[in-house]
Amino acid sequence: xxxxxxxxxxxxxxxxxxxxxxxxxxxxxxxxxxxxxxxxxxxxxxxxxxxxxxxxxxxxxxxxxxxxxxxxxxxxxxxxxxxxxxxxxxxxxxxxxxxxxxxxxxxxxxxxxxxxxxxxxxxxxxxxxxxxxxxxxxxxxxxxxxxxxxxxxxxxxxxxxxxxxxxxxxxxxxxxxxxxxxxxxxxxxxxxxxxxxxxxxxxxxxxxxxxxxxxxxxxxxxxxxxxxxxxxxxxxxxxxxxxxxxxxxxxxxxxxxxxxxxxxxxxxxxxxxxxxxxxxxxxxxxxxxxxxxxxxxxxxxxxxxxxxxxxxxxxxxxxxxxxxxxxxxxxxxxxxxxxxxxxxx
Numbered sequence: 001x002x003x004x005x006x007x008x009x010x011x012x013x014x015x016x017x018x019x020x021x022x023x024x025x026x027x028x029x030x031x032x033x034x035x036x037x038x039x040x041x042x043x044x045x046x047x048x049x050x051x052x053x054x055x056x057x058x059x060x061x062x063x064x065x066x067x068x069x070x071x072x073x074x075x076x077x078x079x080x081x082x083x084x085x086x087x088x089x090x091x092x093x094x095x096x097x098x099x100x101x102x103x104x105x106x107x108x109x110x111x112x113x114x115x116x117x118x119x120x121x122x123x124x125x126x127x128x129x130x131x132x133x134x135x136x137x138x139x140x141x142x143x144x145x146x147x148x149x150x151x152x153x154x155x156x157x158x159x160x161x162x163x164x165x166x167x168x169x170x171x172x173x174x175x176x177x178x179x180x181x182x183x184x185x186x187x188x189x190x191x192x193x194x195x196x197x198x199x200x201x202x203x204x205x206x207x208x209x210x211x212x213x214x215x216x217x218x219x220x221x222x223x224x225x226x227x228x229x230x231x232x233x234x235x236x237x238x239x240x241x242x243x244x245x246x247x248x249x250x251x252x253x254x255x256x257x258x259x260x261x262x263x264x265x266x267x268x269x270x271x272x273x274x275x276x277x278x279x280x281x282x283x284x285x286x287x288x289x290x291x292x293x294x295x296x297x298x299x300x301x302x303x304x305x306x307x308x309x310x311x312x313x314x315x316x317x318x319x320x321x322x323x324x325x326x327x328x329x330x331x332x333x334x335x336x337x338x339x340x341x342x343x344x345x
Contacts, residue, residue, distance in 0.1 A: 017190050017218055018064045020071050026189065027182040027214070028061065031173045035065070038171060039072050048101040049073065050170030051124060051151040053109075055158040057297035059215030060175040062154035063107060069152065070103040077103040082111030088119035092131065095123055100147040109153035110160040117165050124151060124168045156293045177212030177301055180204070186214050187221050191236070196225050201238025209245055209254040211298045216254070223248055253302070253321060258286070262295055263304065263322060266314045272327060274311035 019025045022032050022039075042049045049069070054062040063079075070077035078094055085091060085106070098104065106112070112120075123129050123146060131142045153169065155161060178186075184203045187210075191198040198221075206224060210217035227244035228236045249257050265283050266273050281288040296312075299305045304318040319326040 016193050019068060022068050022072055025061070025064070025068055026185045027178045028065075028175055031065070031175065034173070035069065039069065043073065048075075048148050049150040051153070051168060052171040052173070053153045053155070053158075053161075053166070053169040054173050054175060055155045056175035057177070057213070058156050058293055059213040060177070061214055062175060063105070065173075065175075066103065066105040066152040066154065069150075070105075073101060073103070073150075075099075075101045075103050075150075077105055079105045079107070081107040082109050085112060085116050087113075088116055091116060091119060091123075092129065095129055095146050095149075096144065098147050098149045100149070102147070102149050103152055104149055105152045105154070107154045108156070109165075110155045110157050112165075114162075117162065120151075121164065121168065156297075177298070178214060179212070180207045183207035183210050183212070183214065183217045187217050190218050190221055191225075194221070194225065196221070196228075196236060197234065198236040199238070202236035202241040205238050205241035205245070209250050209252065211254040212301070213298075220245065220248075220250065251321075253304075254298070255321075258284070259295055259299070260322065262291065262299075263314060263318045266305065266312055267319065267322065267324060272319075273305075273313035274308055275313075276311045280312065 022036055025032055038049060052066075052069070054065060056062065066079075067077060076099065078098065080094070094104065119129065127148050128143055128145050131144065151169075158166075184200075184207045187203045187206050188198065191203070202224070206217060206220050210220060224236055224241050224244040225234075227247065228234055228240050231243075232240055251260070255263075261284060262280065265280055266275055269275075269283055270279070277288055277291060281291055284291075296305065296307070299318075300307060302317070303315055304321065306313045306315055316326050
């Protein structure tokens with residue numbers, strides 16, 4: 001039997017970090033319990049699931065849940081993403097090859113082009129697609145029936161979904177940040193799969209700096225593993241985890257260099273705000289979508305920043321975290337939070 005190479009083994013480890021069944025899934029208890037009921041009912045009726053929409057910040061397990069659902073239903077899954085489906089023709093081959101009960105997973109579904117979205121409507125409701133043949137006076141349409149399938153959509157920005165598309169989902173689930181206790185369980189499980197010895201202190205340190213996000217927890221675990229392997233005997237303790245994360249620039253709140261720069265721009269460049277997100281992005285030379293989807297959700301959740309109709313404002317915990325004395329008129333920033341959340345930027 002051929003021996004597996006290092007690359008092959010690494011890919012196998014990476015794949016196995018994802019749970020394959022809902023019973024293996026840690027966290028999001030209400031979501032998982034509701035999904036179990038929905039899946040059991042659908043299987044007892046011998047029907048595919050209704051279309052499902054998961055929404056919430058990135059890295060919380062939306063993709064993992066989609067694969068777990070497909071496994072629970074005994075169905076195949078085809079995965080794609082909104083930006084890659086540029087034309088209706090990109091969907092034709094996918095939809096016509098789906099078998100009854102199969103799952104089509106579309107990540108970042110809010111980024112579907114409008115023409116592709118409209119092409120999906122009859123597929124989602126009537127399980128048929130319409131293909132236009134020829135152009136001009138000789139144009140004619142061809143209706144093709146497809147098997148009844150389940151669309152699972154995932155989005156980090158549900159507000160950008162159009163109403164017609166949103167209304168075609170029968171099941172909605174919001175995924176929220178994880179408490180440290182659940183992240184510790186996830187880290188210990190991943191450590192067992194990776195063959196890494198980690199004690200409770202090490203798991204606690206990594207969990208506390210994972211921003212409530214399993215994807216970040218697993219990423220930090222791998223970086224700490226590398227440090228422990230090279231600098232120590234491979235085992236991870238609380239002290240080793242602290243040293244490793246300090247070296248990578250992750251502070252006690254889980255903020256990295258870009259996160260701290262974001263706060264510094266608001267506080268130092270714009271006197272604490274309010275400041276528009278486009279101005280922050282231009283100052284940092286970063287995409288606005290990156291700031292909105294990746295950086296801001298955790299900062300909003302932990303009260304480091306506030307979002308108003310006039311822009312972002314830095315709150316007192318942000319000043320304290322950076323070691324900066326809050327201004328005397330900090331109450332002015334707080335009063336702005338009573339305004340509409342979404343700015344007209």
